[in-house]
Amino acid sequence: MQKDDEVRDVREIRINPIVPTESVLVSTARGMRPKKTEQPYRPDKAVRVDNCPFCRGNEEKTPLSIISYPDEVNWQMRIVENLFPVLADKSTQPSFSFGLQQTIDGYGRHEVVIDHNEHGISLHEMSVEHIKQLFLMYQHRINELYKSDNRLQCVLLFKNYGPAAGGSIAHTHSQIIAMPVVPQNIASEISHSYEYYQKHHHCIFCTLIDEALSYEATIYDKQSGKVRRKIDVGQYVIEKTKHFIAIKPFASRYEWEVHLLPLAHQAEFLTVSEEQLEDFSVLLKNTMTRLDNILGGVQYNFFLHSLPHFEESNNRMQSYHWHLEICPRTSIPTGFELGSGLFVNSISPELAAEALRNVVIP
Numbered sequence: 001m002q003k004d005d006e007v008r009d010v011r012e013i014r015i016n017p018i019v020p021t022e023s024v025l026v027s028t029a030r031g032m033r034p035k036k037t038e039q040p041y042r043p044d045k046a047v048r049v050d051n052c053p054f055c056r057g058n059e060e061k062t063p064l065s066i067i068s069y070p071d072e073v074n075w076q077m078r079i080v081e082n083l084f085p086v087l088a089d090k091s092t093q094p095s096f097s098f099g100l101q102q103t104i105d106g107y108g109r110h111e112v113v114i115d116h117n118e119h120g121i122s123l124h125e126m127s128v129e130h131i132k133q134l135f136l137m138y139q140h141r142i143n144e145l146y147k148s149d150n151r152l153q154c155v156l157l158f159k160n161y162g163p164a165a166g167g168s169i170a171h172t173h174s175q176i177i178a179m180p181v182v183p184q185n186i187a188s189e190i191s192h193s194y195e196y197y198q199k200h201h202h203c204i205f206c207t208l209i210d211e212a213l214s215y216e217a218t219i220y221d222k223q224s225g226k227v228r229r230k231i232d233v234g235q236y237v238i239e240k241t242k243h244f245i246a247i248k249p250f251a252s253r254y255e256w257e258v259h260l261l262p263l264a265h266q267a268e269f270l271t272v273s274e275e276q277l278e279d280f281s282v283l284l285k286n287t288m289t290r291l292d293n294i295l296g297g298v299q300y301n302f303f304l305h306s307l308p309h310f311e312e313s314n315n316r317m318q319s320y321h322w323h324l325e326i327c328p329r330t331s332i333p334t335g336f337e338l339g340s341g342l343f344v345n346s347i348s349p350e351l352a353a354e355a356l357r358n359v360v361i362p
Contacts (some may be wrong), residue, residue: 010348014251018204019188023352024251024343027163041162041297043333045120066111069137077134078114079141079176087177089149096242102140108152109145109178113138115159119171122163123198126287138176138276138304143270145178146309152178154186161213162299164329182308189305197319205321206265212236212247236349239286239357244282245280246287248353256295256328258287264357267317269306274353284324290359300328 011029053061056075063083068075069351087108099102107292115134116126123131142155159174160166181189196204212234219229238246246261260283267273272280291298306322307313337344 010229013342016249016251017208019185019192021192022251022341024345026345028346028348030063040295041164041299043120043122043162044295047118047120048072049171051117052119052169052171054112054169054173054190055119058354062112066296067137067141069133073265076130077116077137079137080112081113082110082112082175088180104181107180109148109176111141111175111176113141113174115172115174121172122288122292123172124285124292126276128281128285131285132274132278135281137276139176139270139272139277141176142306145176147318151180153310154179154182156183157304158301158303160301162297162329164299164332165301167299178293182310186305186308190307193321194316194319203265203321204318204336205236205323207259209245209247209261209263212241214243236353238290238353239283241279241283243276244283248349248356250349252345252349252352254327255330255345255347256298256356258291258326258356260284260287260324260326261321262323266322267307267319267320269304269322286361287356288328291326291358293359294355295328295330298328299330300326302326 011025011027014024014026015078018023028298040250045281048055048057052057052058059065063074063081065075066081068078070076085108087106087110089109105322113134115123116130125133138157140159145152145155154174155178157174158174160168161172193204196202196207200207214233215231216233218227219231220226236248238248240246240263241341243264244262247261249259260280262272262276262280266298290299291300302324304322304324307316307320333347334344336342
């Protein structure tokens with residue numbers, strides 16, 4: 001572990017091993033700059049709010065349920081169409097190309113998942129069984145969307161929690177968007193992981209997990225011979241269960257970013273068994289408990305990257321690895337970040353990982 005004065009002086013650009021064209025500037029001194037003190041986010045913890053469209057008893061304020069669990073009357077979670085979809089299943093205009101200008105018809109589906117019937121419950125407060133059933137519902141709906149139309153190439157599951165993360169309604173919910181294209185960030189993960197597989201005949205995500213569980217090294221300064229850095233076994237591991245692992249990325253874009261991955265190679269979220277999902281739910285609940293303990297009222301985005309259904313999918317099954325990325329929103333991107341595309345992280349990922357590990361799970 002680095003000493004405090006050394007940690008404060010860290011300024012280094014870290015390359016994302018999955019997508020080497022992406023990089024992160026770790027600049028811990030930025031965390032000491034003068035800034036306005038923000039009040040912790042205090043979510044509305046009410047069980048029910050009369051005018052909330054997502055609360056039980058207000059079903060007439062939303063479109064009809066696509067699916068409800070366990071039933072339409074006493075539902076604990078439900079999926080409805082988004083009233084303001086970014087993509088819709090009715091074609092509005094044909095695709096066209098004109099010179100360098102090109103469009104693709106905005107066909108797709110946009111659905112809202114009401115995660116819980118209780119208005120103000122947070123993810124870490126939900127039971128493991130509820131989280132498991134929620135992810136089983138996600139799994140079922142993603143599968144149905146893929147089967148509904150072969151034009152749909154990618155289905156993205158994501159959650160925006162809190163105003164800083166783009167959450168527009170306080171009631172806990174997530175969203176599913178089915179698209180006729182594979183978004184660039186997922187496409188980049190697929191292409192770079194495939195290049196790695198062609199060279200090494202091994203999944204790069206599996207390699208990163210293996211390194212996190214077994215790799216240690218001491219790096220010396222070439223001129224002085226002093227120790228520059230020690231990398232310890234498990235330094236980036238937050239928690240490991242029977243089937244899954246929570247890891248702090250070496251090149252973390254966000255100060256408290258955590259990724260959850262299956263330990264055994266799996267390209268598609270759709271192939272996860274119910275037993276595995278229960279194990280996953282334990283890890284997700286614990287991870288969100290750790291984040292809430294440290295940040296208090298954590299605002300975050302999470303999104304699930306799974307192998308899309310596109311022409312080359314079958315050839316990417318051995319090289320891609322599905323995962324859930326949790327990105328707490330503790331700062332707003334600056335002009336430098338927006339202009340350069342270089343994320344700035346003001347907290348050492350190693351110290352953040354240690355802090356998260358040290359949270360006592362009740």
